[in-house]
Amino acid sequence: MPIRLGPNQYGKAENRVVRVYRDTPRHQIRDLNVSTALRGRFEDAHTSGDQRDVLPTDTQKNTVFAFAKKHGIASPEEFATLLADRFLEAAPAADGARIEVEEYTWDRIPVDGVEHDHAFVRSGQGVRTAVVTVDGRGDDRVVQVVSGISDLVVLKSTGSEFHGFLKDEYTTLPETTDRILATSLVVRWRYDTDAIAQGIDWTKSWDAIRALLLQRFAEIHSLALQQTLHGMGTAVLEQHPEVAEVKFSAPNKHHFLSDLSPFGMENPGEVFYAADRPYGLIEASVVRDEASEPGNAWLGTPGFC
Amino acid sequence: MPIRLGPNQYGKAENRVVRVYRDTPRHQIRDLNVSTALRGRFEDAHTSGDQRDVLPTDTQKNTVFAFAKKHGIASPEEFATLLADRFLEAAPAADGARIEVEEYTWDRIPVDGVEHDHAFVRSGQGVRTAVVTVDGRGDDRVVQVVSGISDLVVLKSTGSEFHGFLKDEYTTLPETTDRILATSLVVRWRYDTDAIAQGIDWTKSWDAIRALLLQRFAEIHSLALQQTLHGMGTAVLEQHPEVAEVKFSAPNKHHFLSDLSPFGMENPGEVFYAADRPYGLIEASVVRDEASEPGNAWLGTPGFC
Amino acid sequence: MPIRLGPNQYGKAENRVVRVYRDTPRHQIRDLNVSTALRGRFEDAHTSGDQRDVLPTDTQKNTVFAFAKKHGIASPEEFATLLADRFLEAAPAADGARIEVEEYTWDRIPVDGVEHDHAFVRSGQGVRTAVVTVDGRGDDRVVQVVSGISDLVVLKSTGSEFHGFLKDEYTTLPETTDRILATSLVVRWRYDTDAIAQGIDWTKSWDAIRALLLQRFAEIHSLALQQTLHGMGTAVLEQHPEVAEVKFSAPNKHHFLSDLSPFGMENPGEVFYAADRPYGLIEASVVRDEASEPGNAWLGTPGFC
């Protein structure tokens, strides 16, 4: 029958592993959500239910926790790479492994102005993400790393315009030279494969890119969310040669000026209604021309982020 | 500078439009969540903030509501196609439009055994989905339609085995010949472009495929979730020549046998703990060999669904 | 120091227990979310951390699963009562126990028109709830039962008016004689303690009340959501002498008429925008005059539901 198995992958999603470093009284913690997935020659599992090539998702889960002990978690990127390599070693039928990590960050609780040794409060301001894809083994091994931030909610109370747009018979939006601009950012950036090979200080790079994204969001006088994102991404590529590509998914969280005229009040940009749905959704990317090829870097990650 | 704009799209997400047909006392309702997106030559909006080619997302929203009146909502697929064509007409810089629809279904409330004319209760058992992508205009116009179901939660209390799998030093999972199999299905199927051109009764096709997916889930003695999904997808391709491809994303919602031995009780498959995280995640697809090309059908939809 | 321990309770929330009855090939399943809580003389645990009177929440969890095997789950109400009594037996310092249950319902999957023996699809149309509170032991034992439904989403496309309301200088709402009325109901009804003592067929009562609530929602020509709820609750009290009291929490899920006049279109109740926030929130109750006293029936349940 002219029907065949198409693309497929399988793994264990959302392993919530917390690693405590307690070698000194000043503890460190890493709090991760790890999702694993394998791709490869698993036809038999699909067509006949034969599992002989299938490393169970339960084993993948066990490996996540065992590796958190055995190797520690130096960074999401390094931990994910270790796991991907392990799965390719353990499962000969696998051609590639994709490890996705979310990291939740914690601040130390201040006690009389001193940060506590082992008491923490969960910080907001975004979740650190990493997707590591390893394809092949030995000389054919290719590692792709996509780091990012999600749930980074930002707002400008001025410095945002929107006008000069295309109009048709269904256009009612007034033009404005002053509005609130707000979004909940998902940003992902792919690292250059040469830079990966030479070694990257993942956390240093992540911290700097996060700060730069925020700074550019603040600085850019916005004529559209597209233009703001483009400026943010361009800055990352300019200042971070280790980055090949930046992708954004940004809901335009509309803040509509409340119409107070029925009550005899003016409202010069002071009172807004924060709407839920619908929302504008801007998906965009900037790419370095001579960037390394993405290969499977984005496989399994939604189109624009 | 060797930095360029990469792939991008923009639109208005999650327009919650409800259309009431009240031409007779027996009302009909269609309850939709519509997300629109345009792709094309919008570089200026990104690089300089010039909006002259940009049909605002607010206008896209207005169009959704106006078209619900003007054309009605015969089916998610037809409504989405009308919108996509409209946006390509209204925005000359657009090369393609992607319209995503979720439809929530309602049952009539029974009153003394008779279904009421205008009172409804929201039904469960899954959300109907459709993604229509139109690229180009006139002779170059290509329409791709991906229909589907999400949030279809199914469970088998027996008839599911899992054994014979690959083992390594991190494997602790016992083999089993009887377990609960449960998942919350996301299924999407792409229609053949020739079949689309010849005309499809979208709702008839959707109803039949939904029923078939459920029936095959029930009938197939499962040796793995992969094999169950493969059997379900294959049945769709066999019985529905209008379908080119079926994709699944299926969390394995683990039901662990509760260990009652500390209390001197046996538990022969009777009491289970329904776990949240982690969960197995199986993503798979079946494709008809001579299927039409997907083109941009899957663009912007997560990798395996 | 004049500071004392105030009201308190503790327990294990959201035990997800699934019970399969497989005595015959035609399986039955009960799918529950059980939350337990104990109240009583637990001062030492709070003030000094002394746990000698505290039956751990982990033990409460074990008991839920063991009782699902030992006693089965005849109904949420009976299962909750068994658990409450058990905890009062096991924890001498407890004065009362509160067991809250959500039950998710499943339909059999049809295969060629015949309902399958062991394959199910999760149904929608509301979650069955029960809160059982047992206070005291022996002759002082008081059992209160509050059953209910949540997430029951209903809509009328006509037969709903709203006018004649109080106006002040902040009123802009136009009066209407025809609107959509929609809500996601949380309903809870308390059973009369005498009726409980005489024995109630919990599932029969629940099924009948659910059907009656839906029927009255459909039948009542609405002048306000308050009046609809009042009519629904009154019908329950009239037809169900076993019920002492009915409470409702009902968000008015606004469906605003889409303004299509800028596009030269009329919109005679055909196209609506389903809004998220804000929403009206109506909380109300009806009580039988000679009803038994509620005692602790509502303790720990939000004010109006």
Place this chain on the structure above:
Amino acid sequence: MPIRLGPNQYGKAENRVVRVYRDTPRHQIRDLNVSTALRGRFEDAHTSGDQRDVLPTDTQKNTVFAFAKKHGIASPEEFATLLADRFLEAAPAADGARIEVEEYTWDRIPVDGVEHDHAFVRSGQGVRTAVVTVDGRGDDRVVQVVSGISDLVVLKSTGSEFHGFLKDEYTTLPETTDRILATSLVVRWRYDTDAIAQGIDWTKSWDAIRALLLQRFAEIHSLALQQTLHGMGTAVLEQHPEVAEVKFSAPNKHHFLSDLSPFGMENPGEVFYAADRPYGLIEASVVRDEASEPGNAWLGTPGFC
């Protein structure tokens, strides 16, 4: 018929109002979610649908936005009090008003080490809450204020024991002298009515209580979550004479030690699995003996928080 209307209230929930102060280039923002509710003599609306006494929820919404302009938002507590008084003025049939506020906090984005004038990033570390209830008018007017924090997620990686608990035949939990203690706090504290009458610096009080709660969580060597909460609440009452009562709702977010023994590894408190459900749920309160009476302060707020 011996059926009567029971307790009821109605209002507009979740008005998302954002107020920008732009009198100087250094903007300030207040980002609130405001829910209003009125109680009183509204029988006619329930029994006959007569709305003449009903101030529509739409008008309540308008008032929220108009008051954000007219009076500004000095603090959630002051804004809520203004609204409650207004509704009692506008709706003669109302006996009481309850205004619930959530406030989301924003940090300024740093640009080259300097905090930006009008660009913000949403901070985490909890949501500020306030519930103001005003009953009566003129000399009979009683104001109750309950402030609080929700979503404050805290964790201690050591300094937490749990042992010496009551055991029965369903107990399997091992005793421990070192575990992770983690919770997502909901804390609400009621202010003394005399202190309210004399005037309270709401934000100063809130900031100090929040810091104190965190500090005590860090400092207290925990023998049970109950004892930690009790210590936190007691500290608030000791140091804040303006507070009459503190209530906690605290899920015990279990972090289970991963069993690595099958892999020949020890796990001395280093690798944990963060579980979702079930979770312990501790609800507790501390009260000042000579505290003012709560009146309706807690009406409509879940039992223990």
